[in-house]
Amino acid sequence: MAKNYNYDHYKSVGEPATKVGFKKKRPKSVAVVDEDNCTGCQVCIPFCPVDCIEPVPSEKYGIPIPPVQVRHDECIGCQLCAKACTALTWDAIRMIETDEFEEVYEAEIS
Ligand code: SF4
Ligand code: SF4
Numbered sequence: 001m002a003k004n005y006n007y008d009h010y011k012s013v014g015e016p017a018t019k020v021g022f023k024k025k026r027p028k029s030v031a032v033v034d035e036d037n038c039t040g041c042q043v044c045i046p047f048c049p050v051d052c053i054e055p056v057p058s059e060k061y062g063i064p065i066p067p068v069q070v071r072h073d074e075c076i077g078c079q080l081c082a083k084a085c086t087a088l089t090w091d092a093i094r095m096i097e098t099d100e101f102e103e104v105y106e107a108e109i110s
Contacts, residue, residue: 013087014080016046023050026109027077029095031070037092038067044081044093050074053081067092072101073109 035056045053045068052074056066070081082093098109 013084014047017049017051017080019049020051021049021076023074023076027075027098029077029079029097030072030075030101030109031077031079031081032072032094032096032101033068033070034092034094035067035069037090038085039090039092040065040067041089042068043089044068044085047080047084049078049080050076072105072107 031053033053040055042055045051052071053068054071056069058064058066060066077095077098079095082095085091085093096104101107102109
């Protein structure tokens with residue numbers, strides 16, 4: 001008899017992206033990975049509709065499975081990665097308001 005798995009706890013998680021889009025306007029927030037908490041499991045990557053999450057270059061940490069990072073200027077602020085990480089793995093992604101991000105990281109988001 002087939003097992004009756006209960007997937008209710010997945011209900012707040014979106015669907016993995018089925019195609020890759022691109023940013024059309026400046027987002028209200030961008031996703032920031034807490035690299036100290038990220039296991040590098042890459043569960044979040046297929047959820048990103050603009051494919052802007054990637055592993056940190058291995059030279060940075062010198063470990064076999066590095067954490068991931070977001071290419072911030074491509075992020076559309078959809079939060080799908082943060083929901084997936086929170087619900088399914090390590091809660092290592094925070095959404096930060098774009099204005100605040102620019103100030104803290106001295107970066108420009110178009
Ligand atoms: S799902 Fe979370 S822990 Fe896994 S790679 Fe993405 S940010 Fe890191
Ligand atoms: S919020 Fe996350 S999933 Fe959405 S575009 Fe940004 S990095 Fe990708």
